[in-house]
Amino acid sequence: MPPLKPTSLQRISHSSRLILNPNSHASFSTSVPRWPRLRPSARPSRILATSNDTHSNVLYSTPPSSPLAARPNRLRRILLPTRLPVPLLRRVPPSSPQNEHIPEIIILGASNVGKSSFLNALVGRPGAARVSARPGKTTLMNAFGLGPLPSIPKGLVRQGEKLPRYSLVLVDTPGYGFKSQASWGDAVWKYIKARKMLRGAVALLSSEKRLMEQDKWLLRTLAEANTRTLVVLTKADKGGGSWTQRCGDMATLVREELRKMSRSVGNGWEEGSGWNPDIHITAAGMDNVPKLGSGGGVGGVRTSILEMAGFDFDLKEKEVKKKDETVTYGGPVVSFDDIKWKTG
């Protein structure tokens, strides 16, 4: 990441509006995906996920029925970090505190790919972010604070500084493509470029579609910004045929793309350090996928996200046993309440 200016935290409420600049950043308004607009609600779908196909390095997370995954996460709607060098919001209090401590993870993807559903599954609150079958539902970046009160090493806290009440921030975003607006992309892009505490991006791709040019553009943008990236496929339950085959093929294709991008940007955004070679697969109907049995979860995805955010967690005693009859993910699972700040 380039050196970043400290930026303010600002509340983004549903009444807030991004300032729309029709002539926004050239890279958004021309060959680039438009970013979306939204309309409300449908019942949020569950995102499940799960299992670890060790051969293809495709991960599926653990079932929510796991006692670990079922642990309630603390979730708070929080002040949203979005004041950027160029003002993106109007009608927001200018005096909001800066975020200098809390890691932020941004969730990105095309409109309707399932970003808000994914966030809801991740935090275990179906209604946290609004979901709709109609593309363009989410029109603002919405941030959610998670986890316990952080114990920040003393030396890092300035005198009189207001301490955060959560350990991690997840940011839901409007999508690109159908029903999107270029200016939303502009806002998101500025966030990626400028946000001091951004620790990584989750790029959602729909497994029922081909890898779109716009998706490649997103991945390339993250590569060029040198933002750590975790790719997650959604909608594994849609699209027909064998979902393991279909998703596995797509994961392979995505990995090839990512490798190509690593080579072409040449800025250190490499497999492992820049992008996570594990590609997680999720599906809001995965409990109906026979091979996975009933239920599903996002334990594995959550663990990858927490790693990307830079948290320490000791999960040795929390390993979920791999069951023979399924391909359920057998790695560690962590609740957001387990996150601990690195002390070193």
Ligand SMILES: Nc1nc2c(ncn2[C@@H]2O[C@H](COP(=O)(O)OP(=O)(O)OP(=O)(O)O)[C@@H](O)[C@H]2O)c(=O)[nH]1
């Ligand atoms: N079958 C299936 N449907 C899903 C899955 N994830 C989300 N959906 C559905 O896809 C639609 C869009 O979901 P959202 O979570 O609103 O998608 P989004 O990416 O936030 O959309 P925008 O905010 O419009 O960009 C909703 O009808 C969800 O129920 C999935 O994994 N499988």
Ligand SMILES: [Mg+2]
């Ligand atoms: Mg949304």
